[in-house]
Amino acid sequence: MAEFLLYEQDGPVVTLTLNEPARRNPLTGNSAVADFLAAIDRIHADRSVRAVIVTGAGTAFSSGGDIKDMERQSSGALGGMQIRQEYRTGIQRLPLALYNLEVPVIAAVNGAAIGAGLDLACMCDIRIASEHAKFAESFVKLGIIPGDGGAWLLPRLIGLSRASELSFTGEVIGAQQAAEWGLVSRVVAAGELMATAKELAGRIAANPPHAVRLTKRLIREAMHTRLDTLLEMAAAFQSLSHQTADHREAVAAFLEKRAPVFHG
Incomplete structure (x- = not known):
């Protein structure tokens, strides 16, 4: 099985690539959280790192939670307290670690950022979107709630009214609307996304x-x-x-x- 999170360093800039494109880079039902935590520990230990880029392989940034893992949780085989503990020791460790990483983090959103995938982008400091990117806080569509910090992150980025609209409807917005709402800093052509992110990371890394x-x-x-x-x-x-x-x-x-x- 291919490594889920690719860690690549070019001088002071680290690029973390979610690398399960066949499943649209889910954040559950795999090693995603453990891989992110290990990468964050590695970045903390390496004082040469001055900026980080997070992006996805393939056509999606991240599809969020894995639907088969949700089926397991809803099957009745697990008790409520067990599911609660899975969240606390699993996906909920990701926002605490990534949000508090001292090094600035840029999300280069190459495609769909759905559910926990949108929340992952919100954990970053800066978001740049490809013209093909789309965003949804889609938990209600599956009869669940944002279990990974989205209810805290999203209103702080786009305001209570717009965050409520996205969260209560679960509907998808495109890259241009995301820019108009302040969810992303800018929208660029798909072929320019990583070059733009790396150029910005370089400008950040040039400072003390x-x-x-x-x-x-x-x-x-x-x-x-x-x-x-x-x-x-x-x-x-x-x-x-x-x-x-x-x-x-x-x-x-x-x-x-x-x-x-x-x-x-």
């Missing part, structure tokens, strides 16, 4: 890595904390940043009118 990581942490904390608390955190982060070699290099390069060279 400590500043990027701490900026991401501040943005994440700002989504659920008070202003005065965030300012205290910002003061602490800034005191660390002012003492780094990359900050001194940035100031010197600005004053000397030259390009900076950052080492991390």
Whole structure:
């Protein structure tokens, strides 16, 4: 069986590719969660990584939950508490790990991002869509709810009204509507998707890595904390940043009118 999550590194940029195209890259009923957790641990341990791209092989980004795995859960063979534990020790570990990864993550959405597949894209910091991409928070169509954090993630990205519309109807929207709603940053031609994502990752990776990581942490904390608390955190982060070699290099390069060279 082919490896589910391909890990490829080009300099400071890691690309993670969901690699089960025949089944449209599902996130359950396979090793997806374990593979993501292992990849995230590897990225945390490798300080040379400055940006991550997540994409899908084939025509889909991710179809979300595997329908055969849902059949197993609904068969009556499992008790409710057992299913609850499967979620807590399975797919629910993914949003906690990916959302809190210090390195910026770009979702290059090449095709359908459905159910948990849409939620996976929402766990990333930036979303770029191919013109062929489509999105659905489709859990209600199967008589279930967003079990992997979508009810928390989606309203924070597109607002309560639009998130409710997607969640209550389960209907599909296209790439252009996703851009209009702020779900994705931009829509590009299918053949340009990965080049665009890599170019953006390169621009992120060109900055001092400590500043990027701490900026991401501040943005994440700002989504659920008070202003005065965030300012205290910002003061602490800034005191660390002012003492780094990359900050001194940035100031010197600005004053000397030259390009900076950052080492991390």
